[in-house]
Amino acid sequence: MTQSDSVSPYPEPANGRGENANPPLQQAQGKGLPAFDEDKPLLSASGVSKFYGSRIGCEDVSIDIWPGEVLAVVGESGSGKTTLLNCISTRLMPTTGTVTYRMRDGHIRDLYRMGEAERRFLMRTDWGFVHQNPADGLRMTVSAGANVGERLMATGARHYGDIRATAGDWLGRVEIAEDRIDDQPRAFSGGMRQRLQIARNLVTGPRLVFMDEPTGGLDVSVQARLLDLLRGLVTDLGLAVVVVTHDLAVARLLSHRMVVMKDGRVIETGLTDRVLDDPRAPYTQLLVSSILQA
Numbered sequence: 001m002t003q004s005d006s007v008s009p010y011p012e013p014a015n016g017r018g019e020n021a022n023p024p025l026q027q028a029q030g031k032g033l034p035a036f037d038e039d040k041p042l043l044s045a046s047g048v049s050k051f052y053g054s055r056i057g058c059e060d061v062s063i064d065i066w067p068g069e070v071l072a073v074v075g076e077s078g079s080g081k082t083t084l085l086n087c088i089s090t091r092l093m094p095t096t097g098t099v100t101y102r103m104r105d106g107h108i109r110d111l112y113r114m115g116e117a118e119r120r121f122l123m124r125t126d127w128g129f130v131h132q133n134p135a136d137g138l139r140m141t142v143s144a145g146a147n148v149g150e151r152l153m154a155t156g157a158r159h160y161g162d163i164r165a166t167a168g169d170w171l172g173r174v175e176i177a178e179d180r181i182d183d184q185p186r187a188f189s190g191g192m193r194q195r196l197q198i199a200r201n202l203v204t205g206p207r208l209v210f211m212d213e214p215t216g217g218l219d220v221s222v223q224a225r226l227l228d229l230l231r232g233l234v235t236d237l238g239l240a241v242v243v244v245t246h247d248l249a250v251a252r253l254l255s256h257r258m259v260v261m262k263d264g265r266v267i268e269t270g271l272t273d274r275v276l277d278d279p280r281a282p283y284t285q286l287l288v289s290s291i292l293q294a
């Protein structure tokens with residue numbers, strides 16, 4: 001059984017699926033974030049489990065991600081956040097369960113039945129993946145401009161001048177001085193590298209971006225600036241984002257909706273402000289109060 005019994009007196013289902021038909025963002029007010037304009041989920045995971053041998057990575061997770069929605073996946077270390085993120089972004093095949101995606105042409109596709117070439121194209125164009133460690137998402141020994149331009153070329157851009165101009169423009173948008181365009185990211189600070197990784201991911205105009213602890217490796221002051229920047233970009237671009245974080249402050253600032261995981265399972269879900277201000281599952285109450293005391 002799921003733990004939905006423990007939250008059953010409340011309207012939101014524990015499995016993260018918006019079973020009350022209204023897209024949850026239409027209820028999200030006051031964040032200055034865009035309401036999404038489409039009425040079907042972009043991505044749906046259903047009954048996703050991943051076992052590493054006998055060890056549980058994540059178990060029986062069902063979530064929907066709506067266009068333009070920022071969904072935070074929170075929980076302590078080892079709760080299955082990264083496993084879930086990798087399963088829904090096709091980086092790790094689930095042991096059981098299905099993940100579907102609504103393509104730009106409106107067709108809903110099973111991601112694990114898609115051909116490899118098509119899946120890779122999707123990942124390079126319609127999706128982004130921001131790693132905690134920028135070195136995992138960048139090519140450290142080619143220039144900043146080439147890091148951004150390379151993704152652009154995956155969408156068919158060929159004109160050198162245009163690619164360079166767009167790359168320069170994106171460096172500006174992530175607050176990297178344009179005169180650093182020919183420098184390699186290994187010459188950049190951690191914060192700059194992370195901003196470059198973000199530019200590389202966003203330049204293709206993705207609809208969905210996955211982020212695994214995007215501010216996790218940075219100093220606190222650098223984190224705050226990056227979060228501000230991310231929030232602005234996500235709002236401007238109307239991106240759907242799944243952001244994994246153990247930091248509830250990140251979830252508070254960025255996300256519309258939250259999923260709380262424990263031992264591989266989703267134990268609570270709801271609008272971010274509701275979950276943080278009025279946590280219902282005892283474990284979420286513990287998580288929220290221990291962070292506040294920290």
Ligand SMILES: Nc1ncnc2c1ncn2[C@@H]1O[C@H](COP(=O)(O)OP(=O)(O)O)[C@@H](O)[C@H]1O
Nearest residue numbers: 052055056057076077078079080081082083084
């Ligand atoms: N490659 C792996 N092999 C074996 N066990 C793993 C592997 N990756 C993760 N796990 C286990 O799966 C569980 C969930 O891990 P993970 O998804 O990394 O959690 P989180 O991202 O919340 O810290 C943990 O018990 C972890 O030890």
Ligand SMILES: [Mg+2]
Nearest residue numbers: 078081082083
């Ligand atoms: Mg993790």
